[in-house]
Structures are given as C-alpha cells and as structure tokens.
Amino acid sequence: MDLTHNFIVLTCLLFLHPLKVEKVSAKVLEETYRKWVQYKEDCFNTIRNESLPQTGLFCNRTFDRYACWPDTPAGVMINISCPFYLPWYDKVSQGVVRRRCGYDGHWEREDNGQVWRDMTQCEEEKEVASQELWFKQLMVSFRMLYTVGYSLSLFTLITALIILLSFRKLHCTRNYIHANLFLSFILRAVAVIVKDTMLEHHWGREIMKPTDVSEMLSHQAAVGCRIAQVIMQYCVLANHYWFFGEAIYLYSVLIASVFIDSNKYLLYIYLGWGTPLLFVVPWVVAKMLKENKECWAVNENMNYWWIIRFPVLLASLINFLIFMKILKVIFSKLRASNPTHYTDYKLRQVFSAFV
Template sequence: MDRAQNTIALICLVFLKLTMVVSGKILEETYRKWVQYKEDCSKMIDNEPPPQVGLFCNKTFDRYACWPDSPAGFIVNISCPYYLPWYDKVSQGVVRRRCGSDGLWVRDDRGEVWRDMTQCEEEKEVASHELWVKQLMVSFRMLYTVGYSTSLSTLIMALIILLSFRKLHCTRNYIHANLFLSFILRAAAVIVKDTMLDRHWGREILKQDDVSEMLSHEAAIGCRVAQVIMQYCVLANHYWFFGEAVYLYSVLIASVFIDNNKYLSYICLGWGTPLLFVVPWTVVKIMKENKECWAVNENMNYWWIIRFPVLFASLINFLIFMKILKVIFSKLRASNQNRYPDYKLRLAKATLTLIPLFGIHEVIFIFATDEQTTGVLRYIKVFFTLFISSFQGFLVAVIYCYANKEVQTELKRKLRSWRTETEIVCCGQ
C-alpha cells in the first residue's frame, strides 16, 4: 500500500504536473532519467553494506528520492533528484527526511513518511509563467479548432455546389474544387491529429507501467500516422494554392489555352508533389527521430524537408501575385477614364481577392522561422498563423463559391426550377 501511495505521489508531483506545463518530449526525457535514477538507487541499496552499530533507518527508494542508511534521531539531507526537468534551477537544493529515535522513518499525521522537498520544487514565478503559457496555448487551440470546424462545414457545402451543377464544370472550377478538397482534408487532418495526441498523452496514469506503455513505440503509431497525414494535407493545400496561381498566370499573362489534358498536370502538382517531401521526411523520422508522436523537431535540418517546399511555393505565389497585380493595375489605369473610373477600388478588390486564393499571408512570417522568434513575437506569429490558416478555408469558400455571381446564378436558376416543379405538382394534385 505504501509503495502504491509513493508511486501516485511521484506521478502527481512530476508526470501530472508535466502534462500541464511541458511537452511530451520533456515527459519522455524525465521518465528515462527517472528510470536511470531508480536503477542507480537499486545498485546502491544492493551493494552498500549496512552500518555495524547503532539504530538506523533502512536505505530505500520512495519513488522520488534515494535514501541511504541513516542514524536514528537525525534529519537526512540529500540532493534534489537529477531527473527533475527544472533540476538546473534547484541543483543546490536538498530534500529531507527525519529518522526517528526508534530507527524508523518519521511519519506525518496522515501516516505517510514525512518528506520536505520544498527546495526541489519549481519556482512559483516560473510555474505561474508556464501555466499562463499553457492557458494561452489552450486558447489558441480552441481558436483554430473553431476555425477549422467552420471552414470544414462551409467547404464541404461549397464543394458539393461546384460538383453538382454541370454548367459550373470547367478547368477553373475544377481547380477551385481541388483547393476546397485540400482545405477539407487539412482541417480534418488537424482535428484528427489533435485527437490522437490527446489520446496518446491524455491517458490516465495509475502506475509506473502505464507511463512505460504510454511512451512505447506501439502506443505512438496512431498519432505518428496522423502526423504524417496532416503534413501531407498541409503540403497539398499549399500546392493547390500554387496550382491556382499558375492557372491564373497562364490565363491572364501567358495566354495559354488550358485543355483537359493539361488539367492532369495540375492534379500531379497538387496531390503528387507533397509525396516527394512527406515520404523522405517520414523515412528520416523513423531512422533519426523515432520518438513519441513526431510532434517535436529536435534537429531542425530534418524539418526543412517539409518547410522548404512550403516556402518555395509561397515565394513563387507571391511573385506571380505581384506580376498579376501589375497587369491588372496597368489595364485598369489605361481604362480609368472610360470603362473603369473606380479603378483603384477595383484594384483593391482584386488584391484582397487574390490574397486568400494564393495564400499570400504565408509570406508575412516567411523569414520569421521558429528558431528566430521568441517571446511575444513568437506568440504573435503563432496567433496570426493559426487564425489565418484555420479560417482561410471559410474565406476561400465564401469568395469563390457563395459570393461568386456564376454560382449564385446557377443556384437561383435551380431554385426557380424547383419552385416551378413544386407548383406544377401542387396544381396537378
């Protein structure tokens, strides 16, 4: 019973606290160090001979610290355990126990062995800051969950509309439909990935074996698969942005006729290109960083396998965006006195319309990488990235489907047709 209580005490002190303030990576490292600490203590208990004279309290490992044989009537001080994540801040501190005059470890009013570990606890200021960061990240997660859920529902309906009306079937709308589908898959993948992470790290811990099982490779397979699918969907989403930019450039500037055969090249670009990067990244993760749910990038060089194609597509999109705006501006300015007196307003409208279509928002933080952003700037970047990315699908669906005059015309025609058929049926009866 005492062993179980000590186990639960350790878990409450370290593992449950870690789930509030640190990542799975630190939880795993802490557990590994704790196992090593326990093994070192077991060797000490087995090899160190007991005192030859006098009463003493037996050496023991209480799941928190390792205690040597101690003379009766004394308080024993030992260094804070080195497995604590904040050990560098409490390395000079000690944890204490009292050995009673009867040669037994002194117990408190609850009947548990008394132990003073206040010097080994994390500083309150640091703990409160980490709790604030945790609450902030929870708020961010709620934000993008709402954003992706909203985008998911509106995009599904928009995709159904584009595919349902025959008159809307053309290369432009096919590319729009694939962009919508990439948004849908991206939103679903993010939601599934978060669910798998919760399932992996949110398991109830009742004994040491639960921690060992939670950190096993078998338990992490599900969230690793979800992580790979999410990376593929994110890349596919960016390369359908790229496809949209290339198509618009070919129509407005290159004046290239897009036939059905060339539509296949857009399929390869949008759905095939991500495989060229996700597959090598997966192989590298398995061989070099096969830990937990692959959510942490220890070696940022490996992360460039995913980051590079995103930055490349974003930069090319931005260049195409500027080129198209230049063409639109020159045409509107040339006709501003006749057909387009409000050319500045039309240019602004065209600009705001193209930004979500090309994913230009990615350029805002393109050079502010994860390694370079710290403190408040990092939180600002995370907020805007999550907000824009999660609600972008909703914005794209509204602009290119619900607010599209061609789509509205077809919907009105279908509604009139439905009303006419209903009236005929009613009159016939």
Template sequence: MTRIHSIITPIFLLWFILPKFEITSGKVLEETYLKWVQYKDDCIKMIKTEPQPQEGLFCNRTFDSYACWPDSPAGFMVNISCPFYLPWYDKVSQGSVRRQCGAEGLWQRDDSGQVWRDRSECEEEKEVTSQELWHKQLKVSFRTLYTVGYSSSLCTLILALIILLSFRKLHCTRNYIHANLFVSFILRAVAVIVKDAMLERHWGREIIKQADVNELLSHQAAIGCRTAQVLMQYCVLANHYCFFGEAVYLYSILVSSIFIDNNKFLPYLCLGWGTPLLFVVPWVVVKILKENKECWAINENMNYWWIIRFPVLFASLVNFLIFLKILGIILSKLRANNQGQYPDYKLRLAKATLTLIPLFGVHEVLFVFATDEQTTGVLRYIKVFFTLFISSFQGLLVAVLYCFANKKVQTELRRKLLSWRTETEILCCGK
C-alpha cells in the same frame, strides 16, 4: 503543474512533477523517466553493495521511488540532496529532502501511516508570474481561434463543394480546380483538428500503474499521433500546391498555354496531390532515423524541418511572382478597355487584387523570411496570430469568393430554387 497527494509508483512521481497537456511534455517526460531509471539503478546498486552497520539501532536503507536513503542511526534527522532527475534540478541543487529515523530504528510515519518525508526544498516554485499566466492564456486563445476558424471553414467548404459538383452547368476545368482547392482546405482543416485530438489523447490518458510509463513512451503508443502529424503535413503541403495550380491555371489563361492544356484537369491534380509526397516521404524517413521521439511534434534539429518548410516557401514565392505578373496583365487590359475611365479600372483592379490574394495564398509571403528561429518575443506572437488567423479562416474566405459570391453559381441556385418552387406549386395544385 498537476499535483497528486501521494507518490507510490514511478509514474505517479512523473505525473506529479510534469505538466499534463504541454506539447513539449513528451520530450520532458521521456528525459525525466530515463534519468529516474538511472537514479533508481544507482540506488539499488548501493543497497546491494554497501556494507551493513556493525552495531547500534539504525533505519534500513531504502528507495521510496522519490529518493535514495542510506542506513541511518536511530534518532537522527537524515538529509540527502534533491534527486538529480527533477526537471528543475538546477534550481534546487543546493536543497535537500529529509526523513526522520525514530529512536526504535524505524522510519517515522505521519498520521496517515505513510513514512514522513519533507521535500519542500526540492519543490519547484509554485508562484506563477503574470507573464507566465499571460503566455498560457495566449496559447489557449490561439488554439480557440484556429479551432473556430478551421471549423467554420470546414462547414462552408463542404457546402461550397456540394454546390459546385451538383450543378452540371458549373462543371468546367476552372471549377474543377476550385473544387480541388476546396477539398485540400477540407482535408487540412480535418487534419489539424484530428492532430490536436490525437495529441491530447496521447498525453491526456489516465496513468494508474508503473507499466503505463513504458506504454506512454513506447513507439506503439505514439503511432496514432504520428500518423495524424504526417497527414497534417501532407494536407498543408497539398493545400499550398493546389494554390500553385490555381495560379498556373489562371496565368495560362491570361497569357498562353505555357504549362499544360487548359482543358485537362489531371496534370493539376498531380501537381496538387503528387508533389507533396516528394517532400513528406523523405521527412518521415528522416524522423524515423534521426528524431523518432513521441509524436514528432518537436523539431529538435531545424535543418530537418526545412524538408517541409522549403516547398511551402518555394510555392508561396512563385505564387507571389505569378500574382504580380497577373496584376500587370489585368492592369494593362483594364487600361486598354477603359480609356478615359481611370477611376473605374482602378476600382476593378483593386477588386481583382483582393480576390487573387486568398486564391494564390499571397499572404504567406508576409512571413517568408521571418522563420521560427528568427522570431522571438512580441514579433513571434504577432506572426503566430496572423498565421493562425489567416490560415484557419482562409477556407471560409475562398468558399465565399469562389462559390457563394460567384454570379454563375448564384444564377444556378436561383434557377434551381425557382424550379423547386414551380414543382411544389404544381404538386400542391394537383392535390
């Protein structure tokens, strides 16, 4: 918990009682602020409507942005219940906050000149268990993991894309589709990094005055992180449907032209970049109408999340079926071409399998039926680890397999390098 020394305005109070960088803090902050407003309004109503004491010295009723204090007789210690807007109120509902009314009818002050108040019974437990500390460290490790993964993938994919587009002899439908997949990985990596930066910027802004609360919770303040969230969802879907295009293209080559002409690239382009719009746009509409809160990072109703989840699962399952079909075709062809050479074709089949897995995104099938609602505890952390690790480093693997390890690419790079050396030697000898 982030702590501050004094609570002068409501926003300081909220910042005092809420975690600063948790993703869920948006929802907690909004709910706490609304409850605080209700508590404040009730207190102001009491201050205006309750009759004044008729005789004797007393400390005046007041609202100090934390608790509501009634008129109190001089010389008495005043105890009132902990405010109900505290996020942990259920744990401290029996506690109380105290003030001392002095003998002269003024609220007692401490050495700093501030009105003294004891809210120790209303504080959240500061003791952090080893399990909670482990969970926090695990979240930081996960974020570091996928940040490194996406950054590495981003660099290698950009280099691979430049190579595929720079050499004329590498220009063909197959490499265009590979380049399309590289672009989807690049945009996905950029979208994830930007989304994290926007979320941290939204919740990490400095809070100085009361107006900052309304600004922080306003829809205008969330536009940036919402836009980043939408772009990330689109890029993730586009990445999956570029996988789908790769699977369809390879299957059409091995079997027949079952979907489209192999020499045409435009339909694959529409499949990869057009299909996600059919799902992202309805999801945005539902978010605006039903869950228009903060940065849209929280899925309160998981039924709405299926608008994004379903096309991902559908593409992954179809890719898996195509993957199995292609393996069967490759197996039959290798057996036919390698009569009596069983170990050889078995090795080549294993190599083809390992190459196709990242190309088709088959790893997604491992957790197709392990949804967020069904996975808890250790199983959830295992799923999150493998999903983040494979997804973030997958771009790096794809770039290596389909560019840097490609024999035609290596041949063109060697030819270009030899040409550069020859030109350099000619220039040096000419001088």
C-alpha cells in the same frame, strides 16, 4: 512491484498531490520516466555495493521512489540533493530533501503512518507554476479559437465544393482547380482537428490508473499519433501546391498560354496531390531513422523540419512573384483600355479567378 505501478507513484510525487495528477506533455512524461529509471537503478547499485555501518543503531538504506537514502545513524537528520529526474531540476539543483532517523533506528513517521519527508526545497516555485498554468490556459483558449475557425471553414468550403460539382455549367478546368483547392483546405482542416484530438486523447489525459500510463507510452498510441501528423503535413503541403496550381493557371491564361487545355488538367493533379509526396516521404524516413520520438511534433534537428518547410516557402515565394506579375499585367491593360467598353475575355476571366 512492476514498473507501471512505480511510475504512477513517481508521477504523483512529481506533482506533489496525493489525489490529483496534473496533465503532463508527452515529452516531459517520457523524459522524466527515463531519468527516473536511471536514478532508481543507480540507487539500487549503491544499496547493493555500499558496506554496512560497523557500530550503533542506524536506519536502513532505501529507495522510496522519490529519493535514494543511505544508512543514517539514529537521531540524525539526513539531507539528500533533489533528484535529478525532476523536470524543474535546474531550478532546485541546490536544494535538498530531508528525512530524520529516529532514536530507535527507524525512519520517523507522520501521524498517518507515512514516513516523514521534507521536500519543500525540491518543489517547483509557485510563481513559476502559476505562470505555466496561465500559459497553458492561453494555449487551450487559442486552440479552441482556431478549432472553431477550422469548423466554420469546413462548412463554407464543403458548401462551395458541392455547388461547384453540382452544376454542369461550372465544370471547366478553372473550376476543377478551384474544387481541388477547396478540397485541400477541407482535408487540411480535418487533418488538424484529428491530429489535435489524437494528441489530447493520448497525451493530454489525466493519469488515474496504471493502464493510463501504459497506453500513453505504448507503441500503438505513438503510431496512431504519427500517422495523424504525417497526414496533416501532407495536407498542408497539398494546400500550398494547389495555390501554386491556381497561380500557374492564372499565369497561363494571361501571359504564357501553357497548361491551359482541358487535357492538361492531369498535370495540375500531379502538381497539387503528387508533389507533396516528394517531400513528405523523405521527411517520414528521416523522422523514423533519426527522430523517432513521440508524435514527431518536436523538431530537435531543424534540418529535418526544412524538408517539409522549404517547399512551402518556395511555392509561396513563386506564388507571390506570379501574382505580382499578374497584377502588373492587369493594371497595365486597365490603363490602356476604356473600362466602360472592356471586352477582353481572358483578362476578365483571370481577374475573376484572381479575386
């Protein structure tokens, strides 16, 4: 019997239900499979190397795809430690799984013909399982909520982008920067939705047949999921750096008068769309070489995570300082001027863009 079919049996055993297999995460699935293969190989080595009993009837050693059973004298109940590959093994490490060897030298069977086995001590606690189910349902509700939010944002942002690009009177450096910021928001929302969809498609499906397991653990599934993850991280960084571009433009108009000419618009393009590549590419290389697992969504070594998070925090900090400076200038000019006769064009331009 091939490994794929064995793993289907393993998964069924893990969740202790003959007809329904619960959804499992990619990390648990892959880790459990790896440990199960190791457990099975250790068992087969033991079966091959142990000597046979010298006298009397006994039930033959075997591996039933759940636990490894030694030769057992007739009429004896054998206790085996819970298998270490179980995801909840830490909670049941002191428990045992039981089999009974019949007086005829055959493993006792149930009425349906299956070999009898008592593994109640190795099952996950019902209270813990119910808590995990509640948490899972909460996360599903949370994901639905932010998916609806992203969808509404997509509609409004696309509408705003169309308006900005449709009227020639609105074509200027300031509105070009706005348009790119809106576009970065759109791409970020699309990337998050696509990434979640791929995660659900590849890792959230129910295991019903052997091909489901092979697809979930296939290289193609992982590559597609990782590409979606990379695009999402790039869009998140681009979104923050277009915010940074907005801050620089406001600062230039009000205070420094740099990067303000129309021929400097290309510099904003480099900043918003080019800067994220300086951080995403090293992060991809680090993931490929050091943490090439699953969808790259798990950060076992936080040093690699900081490659793409430090520039976000840095840009956010600089944005905050610039906005505080702009607010200080705006309020100081408002106090120094008569609001009813306010004619400072640059200040009004900055104030409208700031809002």
